[in-house]
Amino acid sequence: MKWLAPLLVFAAVALHAQDSERDVAKISEAMGHMIGKNLQALGLDLDITAIVKGLKDAADGKSPPMNEDECVQAIASIQEESYSLAAEKNRKTADAFLALNQKEEGVVSLENGKLQYKIVKLGEGQTVESYNSPIVRYTARYLDGQVFGTAAEEELVSLNEAIPGFSKGVVGMKEGEIRTLYLHPDLGYGNQGHLLPNALLVFEVEVIKADASADAQAASNKDESLPILQSALESANLQ
Numbered sequence: 001m002k003w004l005a006p007l008l009v010f011a012a013v014a015l016h017a018q019d020s021e022r023d024v025a026k027i028s029e030a031m032g033h034m035i036g037k038n039l040q041a042l043g044l045d046l047d048i049t050a051i052v053k054g055l056k057d058a059a060d061g062k063s064p065p066m067n068e069d070e071c072v073q074a075i076a077s078i079q080e081e082s083y084s085l086a087a088e089k090n091r092k093t094a095d096a097f098l099a100l101n102q103k104e105e106g107v108v109s110l111e112n113g114k115l116q117y118k119i120v121k122l123g124e125g126q127t128v129e130s131y132n133s134p135i136v137r138y139t140a141r142y143l144d145g146q147v148f149g150t151a152a153e154e155e156l157v158s159l160n161e162a163i164p165g166f167s168k169g170v171v172g173m174k175e176g177e178i179r180t181l182y183l184h185p186d187l188g189y190g191n192q193g194h195l196l197p198n199a200l201l202v203f204e205v206e207v208i209k210a211d212a213s214a215d216a217q218a219a220s221n222k223d224e225s226l227p228i229l230q231s232a233l234e235s236a237n238l239q
Helices: 004-017 024-041 048-059 068-101 164-170 213-221 229-234
Strands: 107-111 115-121 135-142 147-156 178-183 201-209
Touching: 068 178, 107 164, 115 164, 164 178, 164 201
Parallel strands: none
Antiparallel strands: 107 115, 115 178, 135 147, 135 201, 178 201
């Protein structure tokens, strides 16, 4: 692949950089590690023995079993199939989790099998309405606990631009309240964007201010802009 060329150049330079002190075995092993990391990033179950054979054959000037374009197309086909299988598996996991989770003490279902929340800390201030633009803090993670997005600082959220599950889950929260939201992929990102396809999403959200619309307008008039949830997603924190 095209990513391999820079690695080969690096290896060639490294092997000739210090003739008296070089350690060919270590450099070769390091080269193997770099190639391995790039292969791992493809997300494919590859045959390492066959890869090594391909490296040796290439060094010996032998022809590959398929040309580069054919190889790229084959990899794309396998990745697409793997993506579809992962999406199906994750969706079933989301369905099963929400079915069980609704039976847990303190869990409230806003949409049957699609959206649930649990209050972590009660609030006492103004209540968030669907037309508000609240200021929040949040942490977003997968079901296994892996964090894929966070806003430790106060962040303005435009509810009409956020994903449906987040918007619906925040409406009704009071200032100072902290909720854990459980979003089915139908109300999250489904198989779109850069997240795991059809993954169930878990948000821990704290409402700092129920409606900051006036503040947001003032900031806009000064050519300033507070980040909103959607922009955070587009920067790969949540998408």
